Amino acid sequence: MSTEPDAVVRAYIDAHRAAFLDDLAEWLRIPSVSADPERAGDVARSAEWLAAELSATGFPVAEVWPTEGLPAVYAEWPSADPGAPTVLVYGHHDVQPAARADGWDTEPFEPVVRDGRMYGRGAADDKGQVFFHTLGVRAHLAATGRDTPAVNLKLLIEGEEESGSPHFAALLRERADRLACDAVIVSDTGMWDERTPTVCTGMRxxxxxxxxxxxxxxxxxxxxxxxxxxxxxxxxxxxxxxxxxxxxxxxxxxxxxxxIELTDRERALFAELPFDEAAWLRAAKSHALLGEAGYRTLERVWARxxxxxxxxxxxxxxxxxxxxxxxxxxxxxxxxxxxxxxxxxxxxxxxxxxxxxxxxxxxxxxxxWGATRPCLTPLDHPALQSVVRSMGRAFQSKILFTREGGSGPAADLQDVLEVPVLFLGISVPSDGWHSVNEKVELDLLLKGVETAAYLWGDLGEHWHR
Amino acid sequence: MSTEPDAVVRAYIDAHRAAFLDDLAEWLRIPSVSADPERAGDVARSAEWLAAELSATGFPVAEVWPTEGLPAVYAEWPSADPGAPTVLVYGHHDVQPAARADGWDTEPFEPVVRDGRMYGRGAADDKGQVFFHTLGVRAHLAATGRDTPAVNLKLLIEGEEESGSPHFAALLRERADRLACDAVIVSDTGMWDERTPTVCTGMRxxxxxxxxxxxxxxxxxxxxxxxxxxxxxxxxxxxxxxxxxxxxxxxxxxxxxxxIELTDRERALFAELPFDEAAWLRAAKSHALLGEAGYRTLERVWARxxxxxxxxxxxxxxxxxxxxxxxxxxxxxxxxxxxxxxxxxxxxxxxxxxxxxxxxxxxxxxxxWGATRPCLTPLDHPALQSVVRSMGRAFQSKILFTREGGSGPAADLQDVLEVPVLFLGISVPSDGWHSVNEKVELDLLLKGVETAAYLWGDLGEHWHR
CATH class of the missing domain: 3.30.70.360 (Alpha-Beta Plaits)
Structure with a gap:
């Protein structure tokens, strides 16, 4: 039965859930605010912490990479399988500024778990979404009985994303040899909502x-x-x-x-999503819609x-x-x-x-400040289908498509490494990115772990360059 | 000779100049910032200090008048002459906010004398221009050999002018009996420049x-x-x-x-003043003119x-x-x-x-916040001629006319007390009102003392109701 390995993955995740959350909370306590020059030491500390954690996870290579600005973290876990594709996971370990006085209910750098959520700056953007790969790859190995992943797995976790990634493109160019891959999976986006898992196909x-x-x-x-x-x-x-x-x-x-203007087909696809204006406004903490004439709300935030x-x-x-x-x-x-x-x-x-x-x-x-290029993923890439299948197994649901209104250095990855960029994210609009009381939904975080656990096997099986 | 009493006045002022400046500096050390609720105690202290100073000057009546906000000071020195006119001098003892960090060269509430100027918040706006009346009335008595002034002299020095005088009109109405007078002399304006003594005829x-x-x-x-x-x-x-x-x-x-639009005659009178655009811009610390189309600079700031x-x-x-x-x-x-x-x-x-x-x-x-009504002085009032003559004796120069772009509660005085409002001020545009490094020119401050010394005798002689 195809559910057998999935049951193993779920059991493995359940068994390691508590330690996984404790470790994430420890990371969130490091106020790695890249916009604040006084926090440069904390950003460096966050990088050291993550490299150590990835070593402990089993990555044979886990290094802090200095830049002319704040440091990135690189890790690598080669596959023993000849012909395995190489995937580079991208995320960031720096966070937005946050202070209790901004209106947080609790200290932003003292994470707390309440009502099935972990609150803290970076919980969703992006430490939580980086962190699910640690348990994910271990669950992948445990469920498949492998010693190495079914793909050559690389992680690049930068430290200046919230400051516009001013040194990221240079880092990519310098390290292009080691970063060579067949696709990038950006782990810094979200999905439609708690009940509608989606795959993102582009970022502004x-x-x-x-x-x-x-x-x-x-x-x-x-x-x-x-x-x-x-x-x-x-x-x-x-x-x-x-x-x-x-x-x-x-x-x-x-x-x-x-x-590039939206096509009629793209507008129609967006319109299939269960858009609830009142709910969207609640997530936006806003009291009315206002934007460019002639476009719907999703078009305004995703494609305009x-x-x-x-x-x-x-x-x-x-x-x-x-x-x-x-x-x-x-x-x-x-x-x-x-x-x-x-x-x-x-x-x-x-x-x-x-x-x-x-x-x-x-x-x-x-x-x-630094500029970030826009990015669109080709819809017909086989790796995208692996992401969709893996999410479908984790969420046991049909996967729809979105875009991301926010920005990341996805386009730099695409441009410098000359590979397609895919997106895998479990954050939801209510997570409070860049705002007060940022949180991650623990159920979704663990679905992220589970998706990652399936993804490497699916890619290894279905995708050969 | 008519210069004889003037020489006596000047000698008297010279003899008392040092103590006069020391006393003013002591008052400037009290940070009576009415806009800052945390300074309410300092505004009260400023009022007590002034009342004590006016008593020491010789005013038989010197009282602190509470309001629903911050306190005013009232003093009275009746004339022994039957039929003497009654004049009410208006000023204020509160000041604008100021902090060294705003860019002051010295502590704003630690006055210093440098290059013939006294620097400190309130030096010109308005403590200095209130304070010249203390030595002024004593010089008037000394030069004329009188025991009482030639006018019934009243002073009303409010504590909320820099906050829009929210309780001033109510105070005037409550105390209208004691404040009854034949004219108000507002001692809270300026003159054209260091070399061009002028009398102001209106405030915005x-x-x-x-x-x-x-x-x-x-x-x-x-x-x-x-x-x-x-x-x-x-x-x-x-x-x-x-x-x-x-x-x-x-x-x-x-x-x-x-x-009320400017008349051609008013525009012509303004144009007689030696307006130097470059000098005006220097005083404004500004680098270009910009304002309502169709009006000259003085018209824009005085009458628009x-x-x-x-x-x-x-x-x-x-x-x-x-x-x-x-x-x-x-x-x-x-x-x-x-x-x-x-x-x-x-x-x-x-x-x-x-x-x-x-x-x-x-x-x-x-x-x-509180509103202040605009005000225009009738040009044909005999008391205005006394002010012009007294300034002419002090400055030994022709006196021209201006208006004041700033605002004061002159209109409340006019409306509630139903008397004409005149203006006597020796401040100049470079004094830095509401700005950093506020100062008063000591020469002009002493001309203010001298003008006040002549004014009461001139009014007593030439003006009978």
Whole structure:
């Protein structure tokens, strides 16, 4: 019976579940926030911790790879099978900033298990989704009686994903020999919801920046001077407001150049998903839909490029009022990109647009953080079918397809390693990525373990280059 | 000779100058910041200090007057002359917020004298300009050999001017009997520059507010949700940007209702002042002019109503980037008003405008701080001529006319006490009101003392009701 090996996998996972969760919690306690220079030591500590854990899992190779920024972790477990395909799992061990004062119910770096969920920064994005591969490969070996995986298994877990992966492409190019593979499996996305397992077929790209505007050399009295000199807070607002027209289309000239539009078939496939507007809004913690005219919500977040104001600050922000013209203001903007867009071209377009919109007397500086290219997976790749079959066994359910609105360095992997990129994720929209009270659903996390346990055998059996 | 009493006044001021400056510095050390609830005790201490100082000056009455907010100081020195006019001097003892970290060269509440200037928060706005009346009235008595002033002299020094004087009108109404007078002299404005003594004939009004916008219940991932839900930082920017049209006219419907336009004669009088655009920009610490189309700079800041963004904050403002849709954003706006505008009507207009511009899914709250009415002095009042003559004797120069772009409770005084309001100020644009490194020019401060010393005798001689 085909369920026999699956029963073995499940029994193995059950037996090791408690230790697996304890280990994950230990990792989550390391505040590996890549955006905060003061946390660089914690990111390094997270890398060391993971390399040790992968060694303990059985990977014959487990190394910390330094970069010009923060370190990545690489591990390798060759297959004894001649002709086995080589798969590279990608994830990241850095996390978004988090502080209790942001509104967390518990300390973000003191993970707690409550109601079948583990809460903590990185629980879903991405430590949890990296970590299910440790128990997954062990379950694969235990259920199949193998000493080595049925694929040549490589893991590359970077440390700067939440900062735009500024050194990731360089790392890939430097280490291309060791990273050579037949496919990449990105373990940093999600699925439709708790009841609808899906495979993601693409990710949006990203480029983001900070715009600093300078007006008066210091804050000045709004009564004595206001109304007669340019105000950088006003100009920041005018820039941010001008990003979108009344149809909420991005107005930056050239922004949409090259965008691959959705086909009617893709729009129809998206429409098959059980989209519940009220539930989606609850997951978004939002109270209304608003976006580019002419597109549905899923199309807007998966397949349309966007511009977002991530932060703004300028002038007096303390209690009460202060009647000044502020000396400076700052915008943080991010742009999600879709297949066909080039982040470098978008950066140039934004720089030109900003420079052309500011009045005399307002000086500006723009800093772009690292850019991430958009990515689309070919639907007809045999490895994708292995992912779908393995998820189907784990979830005992039909697997549908989605895209991912977020961004990862999937396109770098695709471009540098010249292989297809697949996605395997068990996170759900309610997991609170980049937000307060981030969590992972333990049932889904263990389905991730189980999928990984089936996947290597399925790939070894069905896919030969 | 008419210069004889003036020489006596000058000698008296010279003899008492050092102690006068020491006493002012002592007062400036009290951080009487009315906008900061944690400084309420310091504002009270400032009031007690001033009342004691006025007693020591010789005022037979010197009292701290509590309000529902922060305390005012009242002092009275009746004239022995039958038929003497009664003059009420207005000023304030509270100050703007200030912190060394804002960019001050020295501690804002540790005054220092350097290069003929005294630096410290409140040096010019308004403690210095209140304080010149202490030595001024003593010089008046010394030079004239009088035991009492030639006018019935009253002082009302409030403690909430920098917070929009929320309880001042109520205080005036409650104490109207004791405050009864023939004219008010506001000692809280400035003159053209160090070399051009002027008398101010009007002040702009003010109403200001904080607008809080709420979108998602918490910060959410801009990749998963961005582009499909409203972003409160974007909406805050769209509000702030929409305040002005391309001609930098305020777009809020009804905002200009009732505005008394400048006459050709007023525009011509303003044009007589030695306006130096480069020098004005230096004083404004600004690098270009920008304002309402069709008006000159002085007209814009003195006689035109304006809308200003005093502060904005929302989303992530730390180091690096954070790809979120923020849960909230906040704007602090102020509106300068001119004669003919009603602050309450402007508040209603702004509230309606804001409410009508926000998309579904963005909740908002608006808090208006206290409003200050605009004010214009009648040019033909005999007391104005006394002010002009007294300044002319002190400065030994022709006195020109200005208006004040800033705001004070002059209109409340005018409305409640039903008397004309005059202005006497020696501050200059470079004094750094509401900014860092606030200072007062000591030469001008002592000309203020001297003007006050002449003014009471001139009024007593030339003005009888």
């Amino acid at each position: 790209g990203l480029t983001d920046c900070q715009i600093d505007l300078y007006g008066p050399d210091q804050d000045i009295h709004s009564g004595s001077f206001g109304g007669a000199v340019p105000n950088p807070a006003t100009e920041a607002a005018r820039l941010a407001a001008a990003l979108h027209d009344e149809d909420r289309r991005v107005t930056v000239p050239g922004f949409y150049d090259g965008v 490029p966007t511009a977002e104001v991530n932060g703004v600050v300028g002038g007096y922000t303390g209690p009460g009022g202060k009647t000044i013209v502020p000396s400076s203001a700052q915008l943080k903007l991010s742009f999600r990109l879709v297949a066909g867009q080039d982040p470098a071209a978008v950066e140039r377009a934004v720089r030109a647009w900003v420079a052309g919109r500011l009045p005399d007397g307002i000086r500006h500086e723009i800093t772009f | 009004g003010l109403t200001d507010c904080q607008i809080d916008l709420y979108g998602p219940d918490q910060d959410i991932h801009s990749g998963s949700f961005g582009g499909a839900v409203p972003n409160p930082a974007t909406e805050a920017a769209r509000l702030a940007a929409a305040l002005h049209d391309e001609d930098r006219r305020v777009t809020v419907p009804g905002f200009y209702d009732g505005v 109503p304006t809308a200003e963004v005093n502060g904005v904050v929302g989303g992530y403002t730390g180091p690096g980037g954070k790809t979120i849709v923020p849960s909230s954003a906040q704007l602090k706006l102020s509106f300068r008003l001119v004669a003919g505008q009603d602050p309450a009507a402007v508040e209603r207009a702004v509230r309606a405008w804001v409410a009508g511009r926000l998309p579904d899914g963005i909740r908002h709250e608006i808090t208006f």
